[in-house]
Amino acid sequence: MLTNFNPKELPRALQNMIVRDQGTASASPPRRAFLKVMGLSGLALGTFPGMAPAQQANGLKPTEQPLAFVQIAPDGVVTVTINRLEFGQGVQTGLPMILAEELDADWALVTARMGSDDPAYIDPVFGMHMTGGSGAIKHSYTQYRELGARARAMLLTAAAQRWNVDVSTLQTRAGKVLGPGGRQVGYGELAQAAAALPVPQKVALKDPKEFRIIGRATGRIDAKAKSSGKQAFGIDTRLEGQLTALVARPPVFGARLKSVDEGAARAIKGVRAVLRVPLDRGAEGVAVVADGYWNAKRGRDALKLEWNTDDVEKVDSEQQLARYRELAGQPGNRKFDADMAPLAGAPLSIKADFVFPYLAHAPMEPLNCTVKLDDGAAELWTGTQMPGLDAIAAARVLGLKQDQVKMNVAVAGGGFGRRAVPTNDFVVEACQIAKAARAAGVVAPIRTVWSREDDIRGGYYRPMHLHRAHIGFDAIGNVLAWDHAIVGQSITAGSPFEPFQVKDGIDGTATEGMRDPYPFPMRLTVHHPQQNVPVLWWRSVGSNHTAFVMETLIDEIARMTKQDPVAYRMKLLSSKQVRHRAALQLAVDKSGYGKRRLAAGRAWGVAVHECFDSVVAYVVEASVKDGEPVLHRVTAGVHCNLAVNPRSIEAQVQGGALMGLSMCLPGAAITFKDGVVEQSNFGDFAVPRMTSMPAVDVHIVPSAEPPTGIGEPGLPPLAPAFANALARVTGKPLRDMPFKLA
Structure with missing residues (x-):
C-alpha cells in the first residue's frame, strides 16, 4: 500500500470515501509540434x-x-x-x-x-x-x-x-x-x-x-x-431541407468501379441524386442522396454495380497468419536487445505464440457527418475526436480556406478511437458527397450516414497481431532471458503522427506495455508488414494486446514455479512501483483473494497493468460452463491519482472491463476471405450481452496528486485476468483471442 500518505491532504469527499472503505477492508510527450x-x-x-x-x-x-x-x-x-x-x-x-x-x-x-x-x-x-x-x-x-x-x-x-x-x-x-x-x-x-x-x-x-x-x-x-432518449447525437442533426446520403462501397478496400447501372435507384421515390464519388484510400463509391434514410437505403440496394478488384491486394486471414508466423522467426527491428545467451541453458522455459485478430470499434452510433455548403463557406456537424484536423481536411476537399469552414462538435454515441482518423475518412467522404451534389444541382444540407454494416465492414480496425515469446527462467521464477517478437501493421506509419511515434522503424503504439514495469532481460523484435486493411488505434491502443501477453506469461511462470501469482508480482515490482503495488493490493484486499473460499469450479485470476499513466489491477472469479468461459465477478483496484469524479471513474472502469470482455468471447474477430470482410453486424461480430456482464466492484487508491487518464486503462488487464483464472480451471494457458478452450 502507499506510504507517507496523509489522508488529510484530500478533499473532504474523498476523506469520507476512505473512511467508508476502511470499514469494509480486510487488512506522453508534448505534442506542440x-x-x-x-x-x-x-x-x-x-x-x-x-x-x-x-x-x-x-x-x-x-x-x-x-x-x-x-x-x-x-x-x-x-x-x-x-x-x-x-x-x-x-x-x-x-x-x-x-x-x-x-x-x-x-x-x-x-x-x-x-x-x-x-x-x-x-x-x-x-x-x-x-x-x-x-x-x-x-x-x-x-x-x-x-x-x-x-x-x-x-x-x-x-x-x-x-x-x-x-x-x-x-x-x-x-x-x-x-x-x-x-x-x-x-x-x-x-x-x-x-x-x-x-x-x-x-x-x-x-x-x-x-x-x-x-x-x-x-x-x-x-x-x-x-x-430519457432526449440526447441529440451527431446522427440526429436536422437542418431545414436536409437530405440523407448512403454510400455503396467496394467489397475490397481500395477497389474502383467498373460499371454503374443507376436506373432502378433513381426510380425510387425520394431519391434526389446518384453520385459517383471518390472514397478513402483511392477507392470509388456511389452515393445515393434522398429525402430520408430509408429511401436512400432502398436506392442504394437497387444499384447494380460491378467492381474492378484486379489491382488491389485481397487479404486472406489464414494466409496472413501463416505469413506472420514466418516473419516472427526472421530478423527485424529491435526495440530491446538484451543478451539471449542464458536462454539455451535455462532450467525452465516457455515457448508461445499469441494471436490477436482485427477488431472493429463498433460504437453504438455509426459514423455520420452533416455538411451544409454556402457560397464561400461550409458548416459541418459530427462527433469527432479531432475537429481541427477534420476542418483542415474539409477545407482542402471543398476548395475553401480553413477560416471558411465551421466545425460543430456533436455528442457522439461511442467511438473508441474510430472518430480520430488521420485520413479524416468519414468527414472527407461527406464533403465529397456534398460537393458532388451541389455540382449536380442539389442545393441542400446533406447528412451522410453509415449503416451498421458499413461501420463493421468499413475498416480502420485494431490491427491483427502475432506475438511470439521464448522465455528462460529458473526454479524460483528469475527470468534469465526473454526473446520476443511482435508482428502487426503500424497504425501511424504514413500518417502525420509518424514523426512522433515511429522510431528506428518501430511504431511505439505496437510495443507500449511491453516489459515495463517488470525488469526482465528482453530482446524485442518488431515487424510491420503492409496489408490492404486500414488500421487505427482501438481503445487502449497497444496495451489491449501487450498486457495480455505480459500478464498471462507472468502468471504461467508463477504456476510453473508453484508461486502465488500475487506474491510473484509483488516480488517482481520494485520499491519504485508504488502505484502498481497499491492498485494490486487494493484489488486483492477488496476481493477477498486468498481468504474467501470460491464456489466449486471457480478460480481466481489476477492481472495488473499501466497505460496512459494510470494503473488498474483486477482480481476476477471465473469458471467454465458447458465448454464456454464464464466471468462471475471482477474487483478492480485503480490508481489514477486524484479522483475528480469517483462515479465517472467507476463507470469508466466498468465499461473498460466490459469491452475487455468483448475481446474474449466467441465471435469477437474481424476476418477476411479473398479481401472481403466476413462480418457485417452484431449477428456475426459478437459483443457481450447483459447476461455476460459480471459484477464489477471498483475501488480507487486515494491520492492528492494531479489526475491521470481513466478512459482506457480499465480495458487491458481484464482479458489476462480472465485467462489466468481459466488456466487454473482447465490447466491449459490461453494463447488466442477470442478464447479457444477446446
Whole structure:
C-alpha cells in the first residue's frame, strides 16, 4: 500500500470515501509540434451570450481565456464549454466540475456545451484539437482550474466596483459574492460587468483540502437526457431541407468501379441524386442522396454495380497468419536487445505464440457527418475526436480556406478511437458527397450516414497481431532471458503522427506495455508488414494486446514455479512501483483473494497493468460452463491519482472491463476471405450481452496528486485476468483471442 500518505491532504469527499472503505477492508510527450506539422491557423474567438466582449489580457493564450469557456446567464446558470468530444467517457461532467470548483459555482446551476474547432479548444498539451489518449482530465485539469479561478477573480472585482469596497473584503460561495454587512449578489447579476474587465494573468488556486465539488461522486450532467432518449447525437442533426446520403462501397478496400447501372435507384421515390464519388484510400463509391434514410437505403440496394478488384491486394486471414508466423522467426527491428545467451541453458522455459485478430470499434452510433455548403463557406456537424484536423481536411476537399469552414462538435454515441482518423475518412467522404451534389444541382444540407454494416465492414480496425515469446527462467521464477517478437501493421506509419511515434522503424503504439514495469532481460523484435486493411488505434491502443501477453506469461511462470501469482508480482515490482503495488493490493484486499473460499469450479485470476499513466489491477472469479468461459465477478483496484469524479471513474472502469470482455468471447474477430470482410453486424461480430456482464466492484487508491487518464486503462488487464483464472480451471494457458478452450 502507499506510504507517507496523509489522508488529510484530500478533499473532504474523498476523506469520507476512505473512511467508508476502511470499514469494509480486510487488512506522453508534448505534442506542440503538431501545430507546425498540421499548419493549424487561428480563428477569431467568438463572444458568448450573457458575457460581453472583454479585453484580452496580454500574454494569455486562447486556451486561457475564460470568456471562451464560461457563460453565466442572468439567472445564474453557468454553462461550461468543454474542449473535448463527449462520447460516453463523462468529460461533459468532469471538466465542468473542475472549473466550477475554482469558480465557486452552485453545482445545481452548472451545465455544459460542446466546443468546436476554435483554437481555444485545443488540447493544451498536444497543441491540437484532440480527444484521445485518456487525456481530457489529465491535460486540462490545471487549465480548467485556472479558467474558473480567473472568472471568479473577475466576478469579485465587478462586485468590489459595484459596492466600492476593497476586493480583499469579499468572498464567494455557491454562485454568489458575499460582502461586508451581509451583502450578497449572484454571479448572474455581475456577469456582464465582469466580462468587460481585464482577464488576470495569474490567479491563486484552492488548496485541495478546500475542494467541495472535485472528489465528490457526482451524477452526470447528461444522464437525464441520455436515459430519457432526449440526447441529440451527431446522427440526429436536422437542418431545414436536409437530405440523407448512403454510400455503396467496394467489397475490397481500395477497389474502383467498373460499371454503374443507376436506373432502378433513381426510380425510387425520394431519391434526389446518384453520385459517383471518390472514397478513402483511392477507392470509388456511389452515393445515393434522398429525402430520408430509408429511401436512400432502398436506392442504394437497387444499384447494380460491378467492381474492378484486379489491382488491389485481397487479404486472406489464414494466409496472413501463416505469413506472420514466418516473419516472427526472421530478423527485424529491435526495440530491446538484451543478451539471449542464458536462454539455451535455462532450467525452465516457455515457448508461445499469441494471436490477436482485427477488431472493429463498433460504437453504438455509426459514423455520420452533416455538411451544409454556402457560397464561400461550409458548416459541418459530427462527433469527432479531432475537429481541427477534420476542418483542415474539409477545407482542402471543398476548395475553401480553413477560416471558411465551421466545425460543430456533436455528442457522439461511442467511438473508441474510430472518430480520430488521420485520413479524416468519414468527414472527407461527406464533403465529397456534398460537393458532388451541389455540382449536380442539389442545393441542400446533406447528412451522410453509415449503416451498421458499413461501420463493421468499413475498416480502420485494431490491427491483427502475432506475438511470439521464448522465455528462460529458473526454479524460483528469475527470468534469465526473454526473446520476443511482435508482428502487426503500424497504425501511424504514413500518417502525420509518424514523426512522433515511429522510431528506428518501430511504431511505439505496437510495443507500449511491453516489459515495463517488470525488469526482465528482453530482446524485442518488431515487424510491420503492409496489408490492404486500414488500421487505427482501438481503445487502449497497444496495451489491449501487450498486457495480455505480459500478464498471462507472468502468471504461467508463477504456476510453473508453484508461486502465488500475487506474491510473484509483488516480488517482481520494485520499491519504485508504488502505484502498481497499491492498485494490486487494493484489488486483492477488496476481493477477498486468498481468504474467501470460491464456489466449486471457480478460480481466481489476477492481472495488473499501466497505460496512459494510470494503473488498474483486477482480481476476477471465473469458471467454465458447458465448454464456454464464464466471468462471475471482477474487483478492480485503480490508481489514477486524484479522483475528480469517483462515479465517472467507476463507470469508466466498468465499461473498460466490459469491452475487455468483448475481446474474449466467441465471435469477437474481424476476418477476411479473398479481401472481403466476413462480418457485417452484431449477428456475426459478437459483443457481450447483459447476461455476460459480471459484477464489477471498483475501488480507487486515494491520492492528492494531479489526475491521470481513466478512459482506457480499465480495458487491458481484464482479458489476462480472465485467462489466468481459466488456466487454473482447465490447466491449459490461453494463447488466442477470442478464447479457444477446446
